[in-house]
Amino acid sequence: MKISELPVDGRIKKVILERGIEELYPPQAEALKSGVLEGKNLVLAIPTASGKTLVSEIVMLNKLLKEGGKAVYLVPLKALAEEKYREFKEWERLGIRVAATTGDYDSTDEWLGKYDIIVATAEKFDSLLRHGARWIDKVKLVVADEVHLLGSYDRGATLEMILTHLMDKAQILALSATVGNAEELAEWLNAELIVSDWRPVELRKGIFHLGTLFWEDGKIDRYPENWYSLVVDAVKRGKGALVFVNTRRSAEKEAIALSKLVSGYLTKPEKRALENLASQLERNPTSEKLKKALKGGVAFHHAGLSRVERTLIEDAFREGLVKVITATPTLSAGLNLPAFRVVIRDTKRYSNFGWVDIPVLEIQQMMGRAGRPKYDKVGEAIIVARTENPKKLMERYVHGKPEKLFSMLANEQAFRSQVLALITNFGVRNFQELVNFLSKTFYAHQRGDTLSLEYKAKDIVYFLIENEFIDIDLENNFIPLPLGKRTSHLYIDPLTAKKFKDAFPKLEKNPNPFGIFQLIAATPDMATLTVRRGEMEDYLDLAYELEEKLYTGIPYYEDSRFQGFLSQVKTAKVLLDWINEVPEVRIYETYNVDPGDLYRILELADWLMYSLIELYKLFEPKGDVLQYLRDLHLRLRHGVREELLELVKLPNIGRKRARALYNAGFRNVEAILTAKPRDLLQVEGIGLKILEDIYKHLGVEHTLEVKEKPKKKGNLYDYLK
DNA sequence: GCTCCGTAAATCTAGACAGCATGTC
DNA sequence: CTAGATTTACGGAGC
Missing domain, CATH: 1.10.10.10 (Winged helix-like DNA-binding domain superfamily/Winged helix DNA-binding domain)
Structure with a gap:
């Protein structure tokens, strides 16, 4: 079906044609003929990268231009919200206003009322529903991306509730990976169903076993025995590869091993560019390993990386500079990061119950990353049979049907x-x-x-x-x-609220960071750090040492809560170090955590600390205790000791700059106001831009004496041109 | 009695949503 | 029934 034949507003077609798209893919055409343009609900179960986004764009725009109102686009990840937001931004040409909202930013409900397309994480939208924003009534269409997450143990219920709330009030377009019971889902939503495995780039699947590559069509290729050869071969042919493994440690190890094999195929300019890339990374144990891999054109990707590192790697891979990424499931769903060849090293994963097979649905999503629409005619997805029987793998993951979706509402x-x-x-x-x-x-x-x-x-x-x-x-x-x-x-678990509430009497008598952090760490909403065998005694000792600061008893060794308690103590200790200005790198080393883990712990603690304060306000709060909690919250947010609290409220001043200012003798706002700008600029991390912002924030007309002779390199003049 | 070294036993294991009010180095 | 990399424990050799 040609775009020009689409029964939608000409303006929509014009934008799409200008993207260079003239013809719809078969499943896209089928979807648009299903009645979805006339307002019917639709479940669209087709592979990733086969054009779900375009379908949803056409459906959204058609709806908005015809009926007005709002369309909500639900995604499972914050990063995905960002990605979709950028894509949909193009429609602003037609006067459509696009906004994205996640827990990270743009939270005010009413502010969103001005927008036509709202991209949100499911949880954020659930939260917006709870707050009862007035514009919710205007939502005419909900697009639920990755709707198979309905079957996810911890997050499925949210999505199910949102859809239940809205199914009588708005049109629903549910985008799903291929699942075992799409019919059931469509029946529930009173929707048309379109299932297809058509892909714009052909996908060849195979199983690799001791040097033999068995393709699904029966053809056979021979390689050297080690599966590394599959990756090297792809690079040799000028392509890239994505390798999926089941632990962070494996991702790091395989990245470094592969980088030695791949580096020989890099050109001189590539090597220079990679060196340059590596030099941009900060210094910590994780990024040192990453640098090592990067020099050979390989990178690993897992949740322990910082955001900066992650995007750096993703971009470099898209550009083709990084040839190979070894990844944990971080990359299996979500972000648009295809590769010519996908190699799946592991099909089992360690869970709370021991080793379990990775679901077919998930492996198929990994395989679906093979083949780059604009560059490859085919993509290749290969599962490595190391301990498993290759025939079984072929049956289960290549020819097999993905699992059925089960409601997780009862969680x-x-x-x-x-x-x-x-x-x-x-x-x-x-x-x-x-x-x-x-x-x-x-x-x-x-x-x-x-x-x-x-x-x-x-x-x-x-x-x-x-x-x-x-x-x-x-x-x-x-x-x-x-x-x-x-x-x-x-948006906290009632059990979290109960734990806070129960602790208030003791907390009020003895407010202290360790007790509060352990309390936060003990709630079901917090993520805790694992305590390794050798560390157990350390944290038990610490707990006894600080026993009178805790609001809870120390469980006995036999107690089922013992292990969890130690994790809470460790987590509390990390937070304690953080507010005592222990440098990040030392935290990484001491507690064996990665940057991404620390970030996550801090993010959660920040949210829960805020919630604790909000709940405390409901129970006849004591003024001094409330102030104590607020200060602690601010310390937690910025990672500073009490004495820096005043400085850290200034714009762009975090734990490092505040400490630098303080140590240089500028201990409060007063000192900064009376100081000469020249002296302030001497402080490490304080430049002209920062200082200007500080003065602006303080409402001071302080003419920066930039005309005075430049101190050293004359860069003050450069700044001003 | 102490250190060094090699081997056996023990240990450890993926990911990431939510509030609020604006900006880290 | 099914893992694998790495750290720690342990026992023997050498001094």
Whole structure:
């Protein structure tokens, strides 16, 4: 089907034609003929990179230009929100306003009211629904990207609830990977279903076993015995490869091993560019390894990397400078990062229950990364059989059908939070109304009834009443209480709120960072660091040493909570070091954490610290305690000791610059105001731009005496031209 | 009695959403 | 039933 034949507004077609797209792919055409342009719901289950985005763009624009209102595009990752936002930005040419919102930025509900397309993570949108922003009524279309995440244990329930909330109010376009029961999903959503495995780039799948590559069509290629040869071969042919492994350590090890084999195929300018790239990295144990790999044109990619490092690698791979990436599942879903050849080294993964097979769905998503639409005629995805039987792998992952999607609504933690939200934010007034709502979920559709779900809901309701999140009157009507409403708005687990609440009496008597951080680390919303065998005693000792600072008892060794407690102590200790200005690199080394891990811990602690304060405000807070908590929150956010709090409130002044200023004798705002700019500029990290911003922030007209003779290199003049 | 070295046993293991108010080095 | 890289523990050799 030609773009020009599309039954949509000519302006839409014009923009698409200008992208150089004249013809729709078959599944795209089929999707657009399904009635989705006339407002019908649609489940579109087609491979990644076969044009789901274009379909959703056409559907969104058609809807917006015809009916007005808003379209919401739901994604599972913040990085993906960013990516889609940039793509959709193009439609601003037609006067369509596009916004992205995640937990990171742009949170005010009403601010979003000005936009037509809103890209959001599922959780963020759930939160917006709870806050009841006025523009929600104007949402006419919801596009749910990667809707198979409905089956994810910890995050599936959110998506299921959003869709349940909106399925009668807005049109739904659900984009899914191929799953075992797409029909069931479509039935639930009262949607048309389109399933296709058509891809713009042909995908060849194969199994590699001891030097023999068995393609799915029966053809056979011979290689040297080690699977490294598959990667080297791709590079030799001027292409790239993506290697999937199951641990961070493996990713790092294989990257360094492969870099030695690949480096011989790099040109001189490439080597120089890679050197240059490596020199941009900061100095820490993880990036030292990364540098080593990068010099040979290979990089590893996992959640331990900092954001900067991750994007650096992704961009370099897209440019073709980095030839090979070895990755944990960070790259299996989401970001658009295709490669000619995908090599899957592992099909098992360690979980809480031991070694488990990686789901077919996930392996197929990895395989789907093979083949770059603009460069390759085919993409190759190869699974390495090392210990597994190659025939079995072929059956399971190449010819096999992906798993069915199962509702995860009954997951205790997720469900608890959702039941609370239904009562405090979505007007559910009694148990019968709760059951009515639950009967509309995918869970109910799939199981045929909600009996066991009701049983769980009842327990949760008791828990909520008992802990004063809600109340119940004589006619058995629910009454939302302040604690419940605030908890739901803060988007924290009610169990987290309960733990905070229970700790307040002790906390009030003895507010201290260690106790508070352990408390935060003990909530189900926090991620904790694992304590290795050899460290256990250290953290137990630390706990006993600081026992009187804790708001909880120290569990015995036999206690099932013992292991978790030690993790909490370790996490609290890291946070303690952070606010005591221990340099990041030392934290990485001491606690064996990667930059990405530290970032994550800090991000979560920041959010939970804020939530703790907000909840404390509900319980007749003492002024001095509240102030103490606020200061601690600020220290946590910036990673500083108390004495730097004043400085760190200045724009662009973080833990390093604040410390530099303080040590140079500028200990507060007053000192900065009275100081000569010249002296301030001597401080490490303080330049003209920074200083200008500080003065602006303080509302001071301080003519920077830039005309005075330049100190050293004359760069002050350069700055001003 | 101490250190060094090689081997066996033990250890450890992926990822990442949410609030709020604006900017790290 | 199914892992594999790396660290730690241990025991023997050499001084």
